[in-house]
Amino acid sequence: MSHIGGKILYGLVNETSNHLIERVFAPWPDMEDIMRKERIPLFSLESFRPLTDFDVVGFSLQYELSITNVLNMLDMAGIPVWSEDRDEKYPLVIAGGPVVFNPEPYADFFDAFLIGDGEEVLLEFLDCYDQNQDIPRQDLLIKLAQIEGVYVPSLYTVEYNADNTFRAIEPRYPEVPTRVKKRVIKSLDTAYYPDKPILPYMEIIHDRAVLEVMRGCQRGCRFCHAGIVYRPVRERSIDTLKRQARAQLENTGYEEISLASLSTLDYTGVNKLVKELVEEYGDKGIGVSLPSLRVDAFSIDLANEVQKVRKTTLTLAPEAGTQRLRDVINKNVTDEQLFRAVEAAFKSGWLSVKLYFMIGLPSETLEDLDGILELLQKVKAIGDNYARKPVEVRASLASFVPKAHTPFQWYAQDSSAEVEEKQHHMMKSRKKRIKVSFHDSQTSYLEGVMARGDRQLSKAIFRAWSKGCKFDGWSEYFRSDWWAEAMQESGIDPDFYTHRSRSYDEVFPWDFIDIGVNKDFLQRENEKALQVTTSPDCRVEGCSGCGICPNFEVDLDIRGAN
Amino acid sequence: MRLRAEYRIGPELKFLANLDMMNVIGRTLRRAAIPYALSEGFNPHIKLSLGTVLPVGLWGEKEYFDLELTMPVETASFIVAMNNAFPSAITIKNCIPIDNRTPSLMKVINSASYTFKLCSGGINLDSWREEFLSRKSLVVKSRGKKKDLDKDLRPGIFRIDVNNSQDFDIINMWVSSGETINVRYDELNDILMATGIDKQNIQDVYRSGNYIKHGAEFFSPLEQVN
Numbered sequence: 001m002s003h004i005g006g007k008i009l010y011g012l013v014n015e016t017s018n019h020l021i022e023r024v025f026a027p028w029p030d031m032e033d034i035m036r037k038e039r040i041p042l043f044s045l046e047s048f049r050p051l052t053d054f055d056v057v058g059f060s061l062q063y064e065l066s067i068t069n070v071l072n073m074l075d076m077a078g079i080p081v082w083s084e085d086r087d088e089k090y091p092l093v094i095a096g097g098p099v100v101f102n103p104e105p106y107a108d109f110f111d112a113f114l115i116g117d118g119e120e121v122l123l124e125f126l127d128c129y130d131q132n133q134d135i136p137r138q139d140l141l142i143k144l145a146q147i148e149g150v151y152v153p154s155l156y157t158v159e160y161n162a163d164n165t166f167r168a169i170e171p172r173y174p175e176v177p178t179r180v181k182k183r184v185i186k187s188l189d190t191a192y193y194p195d196k197p198i199l200p201y202m203e204i205i206h207d208r209a210v211l212e213v214m215r216g217c218q219r220g221c222r223f224c225h226a227g228i229v230y231r232p233v234r235e236r237s238i239d240t241l242k243r244q245a246r247a248q249l250e251n252t253g254y255e256e257i258s259l260a261s262l263s264t265l266d267y268t269g270v271n272k273l274v275k276e277l278v279e280e281y282g283d284k285g286i287g288v289s290l291p292s293l294r295v296d297a298f299s300i301d302l303a304n305e306v307q308k309v310r311k312t313t314l315t316l317a318p319e320a321g322t323q324r325l326r327d328v329i330n331k332n333v334t335d336e337q338l339f340r341a342v343e344a345a346f347k348s349g350w351l352s353v354k355l356y357f358m359i360g361l362p363s364e365t366l367e368d369l370d371g372i373l374e375l376l377q378k379v380k381a382i383g384d385n386y387a388r389k390p391v392e393v394r395a396s397l398a399s400f401v402p403k404a405h406t407p408f409q410w411y412a413q414d415s416s417a418e419v420e421e422k423q424h425h426m427m428k429s430r431k432k433r434i435k436v437s438f439h440d441s442q443t444s445y446l447e448g449v450m451a452r453g454d455r456q457l458s459k460a461i462f463r464a465w466s467k468g469c470k471f472d473g474w475s476e477y478f479r480s481d482w483w484a485e486a487m488q489e490s491g492i493d494p495d496f497y498t499h500r501s502r503s504y505d506e507v508f509p510w511d512f513i514d515i516g517v518n519k520d521f522l523q524r525e526n527e528k529a530l531q532v533t534t535s536p537d538c539r540v541e542g543c544s545g546c547g548i549c550p551n552f553e554v555d556l557d558i559r560g561a562n
Numbered sequence: 563m564r565l566r567a568e569y570r571i572g573p574e575l576k577f578l579a580n581l582d583m584m585n586v587i588g589r590t591l592r593r594a595a596i597p598y599a600l601s602e603g604f605n606p607h608i609k610l611s612l613g614t615v616l617p618v619g620l621w622g623e624k625e626y627f628d629l630e631l632t633m634p635v636e637t638a639s640f641i642v643a644m645n646n647a648f649p650s651a652i653t654i655k656n657c658i659p660i661d662n663r664t665p666s667l668m669k670v671i672n673s674a675s676y677t678f679k680l681c682s683g684g685i686n687l688d689s690w691r692e693e694f695l696s697r698k699s700l701v702v703k704s705r706g707k708k709k710d711l712d713k714d715l716r717p718g719i720f721r722i723d724v725n726n727s728q729d730f731d732i733i734n735m736w737v738s739s740g741e742t743i744n745v746r747y748d749e750l751n752d753i754l755m756a757t758g759i760d761k762q763n764i765q766d767v768y769r770s771g772n773y774i775k776h777g778a779e780f781f782s783p784l785e786q787v788n
């Protein structure tokens with residue numbers, strides 16, 4: 001319900017086209033039990049019609065591990081999960097979202113993937129479907145595959161080398177493109193954005209008006225998937241955003257406006273926009289919120305501006321514990337900046353801070369892990385010095401998962417055992433009154449398998465789901481033992497995908513997805529990481545040659561400052 | 563300026579919890595651009611207060627809220643503006659200005675009526691009613707905070723009306739709410755089962771009113787404002 005992409009596509013289709021789109025979500029397992037017992041097929045929320053009544057069923061894949069839920073939903077709807085088992089009488093099953101920049105692990109379940117900015121391609125896709133409803137499915141798929149940004153996996157053959165690495169992917173028909181180019185909106189400022197989102201009665205996550213101030217991020221953190229695949233940065237103008245805020249507030253009556261993007265504090269108009277929104281709506285009790293803060297004092301000042309209200313927990317993401325490692329990952333934050341940020345925060349009344357880190361980053365040593373603990377202690381000392389009460393310092397440690405299309409795509413991921421050893425080391429040396437929590441190492445491991453996986457994984461996914469795996473992102477449902485069995489029975493060695501470093505000349509299953517950023521650039525960035533050299537933000541210090549702008553004939557679209 | 567409004571919340575929204583209802587009203591006030599007053603402090607909220615909580619699962623024929631405004635507003639235009647902005651299942655039926663000294667709804671509402679709609683052709687309701695009211699005590703396991711204690715509902719049941727129509731039967735029960743004895747609707751439900759009403763026959767339950775009871779008389783919170 002909260003996902004902005006879903007709201008955009010919903011409004012776009014229903015308000016601006018002749019097509020109709022309805023919503024369906026994965027029911028929680030207790031509801032599923034009842035529906036299966038009563039033989040109620042999965043249905044849409046608006047018209048209560050079963051999914052088989054629709055022409056197209058689309059999934060937004062936000063997280064690798066949601067794939068078992070996709071299979072489960074199809075099955076609840078009575079739709080065969082394998083694309084080859086679906087003929088003309090079934091809907092087309094498609095997917096989009098960040099996960100599909102490496103669609104191969106899921107290729108056998110979907111008829112098509114829509115790659116890149118969904119609002120740029122979805123209507124074209126639906127129109128093409130509409131105009132070709134009567135032709136055989138195969139011919140329809142060939143037509144759809146010719147739309148830029150659409151990948152129809154069944155129209156390609158895939159070859160592997162003797163050592164199981166990926167060799168090539170070839171289209172089976174001349175009309176079908178060899179490379180699939182992602183779709184990009186050139187101007188976010190003029191792109192569709194819903195003024196009248198659905199207003200739920202019950203509380204949802206992010207229950208507020210949301211403005212997407214920009215898309216993309218060019219800080220260039222080397223571990224970050226979104227930072228590469230959503231290039232280039234495109235901003236909305238302050239005027240557009242204020243108009244959208246007004247419309248959404250008038251239509252919903254929301255009590256809060258949130259400024260969303262990958263890195264909102266980098267939006268060039270953030271200061272002015274926040275000030276003007278607070279000025280306009282503050283006295284009506286409507287607040288402004290920033291979903292993420294940058295690690296610097298400016299961020300804290302701005303946060304103070306908007307959070308005249310409650311000072312709950314301040315969250316910051318230094319990601320690594322030492323300057324050296326932060327330089328490796330190109331997280332351009334210094335200890336100094338971090339200390340100044342927390343000092344400013346504690347001075348202005350915050351009493352609790354949560355810091356996000358990753359463990360298992362390339363070149364990491366025990367020194368870097370100890371660095372995290374030292375950093376936490378210093379933050380705690382600063383807090384106790386400046387705040388009026390003892391402060392609470394918490395750290396959340398995720399395991400680093402190398403992702404496709406990033407400068408770290410060549411690295412081996414830590415095994416679960418290695419991660420657990422590191423966790424153990426940190427728990428041992430942890431100081432009192434600093435809370436440290438870890439992400440589940442098994443979940444991250446499986447996420448790693450999918451993130452750089454290929455088509456051979458589909459057997460294992462199917463088996464895992466058949467054993468009962470679903471809601472894998474929820475620790476109370478995640479069954480690593482079933483997944484391990486499923487992999488083994490499918491003849492798959494998961495370590496092949498995670499725990500193996502790759503050479504620069506290896507062809508990757510996702511290379512044919514053209515995200516605009518050149519593989520050379522990723523390699524160069526990785527080389528710089530090895531030399532502990534940082535790269536600047538191309539908005540600030542000029543083009544660093546990632547390739548998207550010339551390749552896709554797009555440009556940075558910076559509008560907030562005017 | 564203060565207003566007191568009487569509204570109906572229909573069966574479509576019977577699963578809204580109290581906090582959700584507060585949100586719906588708050589958002590509607592903003593959409594309707596009503597000059598609501600805000601509380602002071604770090605986390606200002608609309609000065610809006612509801613009467614006794616409508617249990618989740620029940621809809622309400624006559625529910626109430628009090629609202630404080632920063633400037634005078636015609637009650638008639640308030641009703642129109644709000645009803646245009648409310649979802650169709652909620653309608654303000656009546657509204658009056660009240661004094662700053664008028665005690666809050668929570669303080670004065672001390673009774674409520676619940677209506678049970680039954681399939682017709684069950685037991686004879688007139689004799690059921692007679693038998694029911696003749697009992698000296700009606701003990702149930704308490705459902706609220708003091709869970710599972712024995713609780714005698716009888717002193718909190720003031721009046722029962724029954725009505726047979728061709729298609730369905732109606733039982734209307736006036737009961738005590740609030741401080742002294744709080745008769746919960748789920749406890750009423752239990753007592754109906756225990757006295758011979760078949761659970762399967764209950765088609766619908768709703769709260770038909772909230773009252774200020776003085777002696778034997780029931781006043782609406784719009785009638786008794788001081």
Ligand code: SF4
Pocket residue numbers: 218231232233538539542543544545546547548549550556
């Ligand atoms: S091509 Fe240059 S300017 Fe464009 S996003 Fe890449 S680095 Fe930045």
